[in-house]
Amino acid sequence: MHMMQLSTQENYTEFRWNEDDPVVAYDFYKFPKNIPVAILGGTDDMLVDVQDTRWLKDIMENIGVLKLYKEYSKFGHLTFLLPKKVLEPYYDILMFFKQH
Numbered sequence: 001m002h003m004m005q006l007s008t009q010e011n012y013t014e015f016r017w018n019e020d021d022p023v024v025a026y027d028f029y030k031f032p033k034n035i036p037v038a039i040l041g042g043t044d045d046m047l048v049d050v051q052d053t054r055w056l057k058d059i060m061e062n063i064g065v066l067k068l069y070k071e072y073s074k075f076g077h078l079t080f081l082l083p084k085k086v087l088e089p090y091y092d093i094l095m096f097f098k099q100h
Contacts, residue, residue, distance in 0.1 A: 029063075036065060036067040036096075037066050038066075038096045039068070039070075040068075040093065041053035041070075042072050043072065043075065047077040048077060067100060068096045070089075
């Protein structure tokens with residue numbers, strides 16, 4: 001979502017917390033239905049917990065836009081940027097772009 005938002009909007013969507021319905025905080029109900037979403041997460045990510053990526057996965061599935069979800073074992077937040085382990089996620093995302 002960050003990449004699509006950066007490329008199509010001039011600013012970030014504001015965060016609005018609503019304890020009764022946390023989905024509203026991110027405006028997921030207004031998420032465009034024609035944008036395919038890929039979520040790649042690491043099981044050892046200390047910045048974005050795997051439970052958070054699974055929560056987002058469930059929401060994106062319910063909205064009907066999730067096309068790819070993958071968890072990478074022993075990946076932390078910065079592991080995606082390190083050349084030693086980065087080939088698998090890059091291959092997955094390149095295939096995602098090729099399909100969508």
